[in-house]
Amino acid sequence: MADRVTQADVAKAAGTSMAVVSYVVNGGPRPVATATRQRVLDAIQRTGYRPDGIARALVGGSTLTLGLVVPDIANEFFAELAGAVEQTARAAGRTVLLASSEGNTDSELALLETLLQRRIDGVVIISQAPELADELLEQGNTRRVFLGAAPEHGSSIGVDNTGGAFAATQHLLEHGYERIALIGGPAGDSVAEDRLIGWQQAMGDREAHFVHQPFTVDGGYVGALELLGSATPPQAVFAASDRQAIGLLRAAADEGLSVPDDLAVVTFDGSAASAYAVPSLTTIQQPITEMAELAVRQLLDLHADPIRAVLDVALVVRRSCGCSSARP
């Protein structure tokens, strides 16, 4: 095992001091004569020197690392978000420490504790317990941006959940459906609440059934079966997430219902899966890339004031709502 090549080795090989090697590697803070620089560069080549990020971080610089905490990386929506965050972070010279909290508050806090020990530059977090998480991070003196559920104070980025849910339901109403049920998210989840409110606002005085379910495929499946089994089954369903909509599609198929002919569907998220489902899902598209970029930028800009962003969402019309149902 070749021992680690250090700056001292390079200095010796180049016949200079460690300081000069550092100046060359970092392009500063002191200038270096061209000839000397070349000797150092050669020495680095010859020795196969690779700067040690750990030591660099210790001496005071940053770790060039961001933390990302999501409820479940296997969930396609979070995976897409993670991809966007990773790409943005990389473009900014940062690496991403991934933490998947399994939607569990204890494990989320434990994960944050670990990230804090790693001295990360900041963390992008989709939290189950925003206030607790915020408190911990504050105490650890670490920058953070909340996506979705957010604490009272500090930076957060969300989307117009209520408006989106309203638009989705409205679209269904325009199709002429009256009985539009909701497969909502978990009770108590702030994002879920907002979407519930949007749906309620659009429904007005109409008969309106809904169920609380987790934001999972299975949640959608179970919720759909319950709704479809009622005395007056819905003509249309607004699913509060794409994952749930996938489960709803499966349930409809199992019940022998054709979407959109027997049951129209609109959903929320706009993950890739929504475009490729059969039938393709009419959905409220979240600006995933924009959210990721905004979050990373906010984390990295040390002079930025806290933001409370609420981004717009867009209705993407596909087949599941009944539009263009003429096509196969």
Next chain:
Amino acid sequence: MADRVTQADVAKAAGTSMAVVSYVVNGGPRPVATATRQRVLDAIQRTGYRPDGIARALVGGSTLTLGLVVPDIANEFFAELAGAVEQTARAAGRTVLLASSEGNTDSELALLETLLQRRIDGVVIISQAPELADELLEQGNTRRVFLGAAPEHGSSIGVDNTGGAFAATQHLLEHGYERIALIGGPAGDSVAEDRLIGWQQAMGDREAHFVHQPFTVDGGYVGALELLGSATPPQAVFAASDRQAIGLLRAAADEGLSVPDDLAVVTFDGSAASAYAVPSLTTIQQPITEMAELAVRQLLDLHADPIRAVLDVALVVRRSCGCSSARP
């Protein structure tokens, strides 16, 4: 901004030396009197001390961090794998640095370079260029396990791609289909090659069309359209990945073909999406959790001999092949 609390602060608060604090925090290597330990524990509480992982790593210990390199974290299969790796790593007290290479060799190598600078304990990698990656990691003196495509030497974990493809095709043959096409992976990809071979072995002398396509939903869509548009369209298709099968389903729907009645489908991977597609996909299931656990264990066990694991896959029968097509 409260300044970072250090071991020295705790030592002062507890009226002991830094060494004792270290002994208490790490439970060794020297014993500490119960009374003293208690005072230190109290001081830690009072000061809100949090050990600095960076300094710890520098002094010689490990970083307690593993790297994970995947072609695309937004791809559901890799996301599931990432989730499994993260969970296993966490159970072993490690954190995961995530790197998504965009299926690009240059960026993969650049990412590895970054990981090396982070002094990670080891890396789990799904590589586009195994030999180059291996060389770089060897030079960086870093432990690694390759998943899927692997270099000539060193540890790797794969599945029986040929056997799985054979079983999938065989199952279709048993249904009585004769013209079974293949939507294969990219030309030159070793995993794709193995699945191609398995399909060919099962097909024997039969007429056998196939296309090379990326392992993406879009690849499946495009490949399916090509196959379905031929003079003698297939009765069944074996898709080399779940993602491609999703695209294939979409293409079949667009062409007005019903799966499995007009076109039977079997696929490879067994990601969650395969179970919830409509119709549900008969697939060759990869042991994702087992792969992740094996990989992490191999990385962490410093005395382990290199492994060349080829895990078994299992045919999971669902609807898309035509079995139990009696049900809606």
Next chain:
DNA sequence: TTGAAAGCGCTAACAG
């Protein structure tokens, strides 16, 4: 333009 040296926060000898 270059070099010497003081730490960053921590662990682990080595003494007491």
Next chain:
DNA sequence: CTGTTAGCGCTTTCAA
């Protein structure tokens, strides 16, 4: 059982 101290590899004053 506890304290002192020498680094880990690097950046950055401060001098030369």
